[in-house]
Amino acid sequence: MWQIKKEGIVMAQNDLHHICSFCKRDIRITSQYDLPIFDPQTGFAICKDCVKEIYQLISDNEEENAEVIRRKFINDLDGVLDKNKPHIIKKYLDEYIINQDHAKKILAVAVYNHYKRMKCMNKGDNVEIEKSNVIMMGPSGCGKTAMLSHLAELLDIPFAVTDASSLTEAGFVGADVEVAVRNLYYAAGKDVEKTEHGIIYLDEFDKIARKSGENNSITADPGHEGVQQALLKMLEGSTVEFTARGQRKHPEAPTTKVDTTNILFIVGGAFVGIEKLIEKRLKKDDSAIGFGAKVKNKNKETKYDELIRKVTPEDLMKFGIIPEIIGRLPIICTLETLDEDALLRILTEPKNAPVKQYEKLMAVDNVELEFTEDALRAVARKAIARKTGARSLKGILEEAMLDLMYELPKSKLHRKVTITAECIEKNEPPKIEILKDNGINKSKTAGKKTVSKKTVNNKAENNFAG
Ligand SMILES: Nc1ncnc2c1ncn2[C@@H]1O[C@H](COP(=O)(O)OP(=O)(O)O)[C@@H](O)[C@H]1O
Ligand SMILES: [Mg+2]
Ligand SMILES: [Zn+2]
DSSP, X not given: OOOOOGGGSEEETTEEEEEOTTTOOEEEESSGGGSOXXXXXXOOEEOHHHHHHHHHHHHXXXXXXXXXXXXXXXXXXXXXXXXXXXXXXXXXXXXXXXXXXXXXXXXXXXXXXXXXXXXXXXXXXXXXXXXXXXXXXXXXXXXXXXXXXXHHHHHTSOEEEEEGGGBOOTTSSSBOTHHHHHHHHHHTTTOHHHHTTOEEEEETGGXXXXXTSTTOOOOOOSSHHHHHHHHHHHHHOOEEEEEOTTOOXXXXXXXXEEEOTTOEEEEEEOOTTXXXXXXXXXXXXXXXXXXXXXXXXXXXXXXXXXXXXXXXXXXXXXXXXXXXXXHTOOEEEEOOOXXXXXXXXXXXXXXXXXXXXHHHHHHHTTEEEEEOHHHHHHHHHHHHHHTSGGGGHHHHHHHHHHHHHHHGXXXXXXXXXXXXXXXXXXXOOOEEEEOSSTTTTHHHHTXXXXXXXXXXXHHHHHHHHO
16 A cells, blocks of 8 residues: 655655655655655655664564563463472372382472473573483383373373384384474474473383394394484484474475474383393492392392392493483483282272273163172282283273173163172173162262272172162
């Protein structure tokens, strides 16, 4: 709408002149930029200097607004810090994860420090707080992945799990390491700022160990060292560029850039075989000093737990992790093998315990479900035999429950089903009783069961009485 037209401008001595409607100065026009805004119909015009001044005012105001947003972010951080004190985080994790107290503490502190670090950086402090990336080691099915996903639920910050074993060096068939950041970006609802403060959990991290590590005899290495080098860049803090999900990488593809400097990295894995490296080193150390002190030979699991607690960066290096990466993972956190008692508790205690879930499911069909303690112990023992920690608990229960879940909905009668050790061990059918109260009490008793045998018996008596 605004444009310079010669006709509307005062001509004097071959010079073009016009009055700026804003500063009222008489402006000599040598180019159209001297009077960027001009309406020939009304003669309204704004000179170059005024436009510059207005521009300055606007950008100052925008900066102020940005500062307000930044301050809000810091204030939010105060709230986040208040809500996420280490003991509060641990208490939350306790509701879902059995044992692993040490790991819970380490994670709780690491996350809390992650936020503290953000706060200090926002203040422009010149004391730089280093990132506290964590490496978690523990046998399969001891709760590593579970712990981190519950942590993510609590913190309400972007958190993404990426299976490191699926990553390959650029050029190899498979996912590039950028995928880990892209997963976080999607978890953050495609918000770059949020992504840059999130947490990346690299699961199965031990699977990218260099094959030439002492632990492995195979010489072929499908780019594992390359993967580690690429991950190292991310850990050190770099700008990672990635295309949208499902989009192939090509020069014209639009990309998103994310700075990884402030992303907290947690890596975890079972590191199968590292205990042998540790034992070897300990023996060497011992003989060097001249003492015969050995790791007490208890059962295999206790020995594994004892050894793994003594892990050092050198052991990880021998395992095949490059030293630069180990240097970027200053916090080593070991988890314990779960024994029968722990597995028993996992079946019944957590908020989302499998037994609680089955009780809920059965209640829908007017069935009260009861596991005897012996039955649950049998489930735990089966899981231990499968050597996958708590991971196989659900599968074992599912096997035992399938026929029931198929048959029971056929009737609407109020029933009580008792699963005994024989059901688990010998595939015997469970005891099914028909209760006479027509289901009046069903919601009262469901979901309140404990494992202790005494309570189991008492409950059975009560149900017969009612
Ligand atoms: N300590 C634990 N407390 C409660 N549940 C657990 C624990 N450890 C494992 N589980 C359960 O077992 C399953 C497998 O655990 P997961 O965390 O995936 O093991 P991993 O350590 O191999 O990552 C999950 O469903 C999880 O809920
Ligand atoms: Mg896992
Ligand atoms: Zn002016």
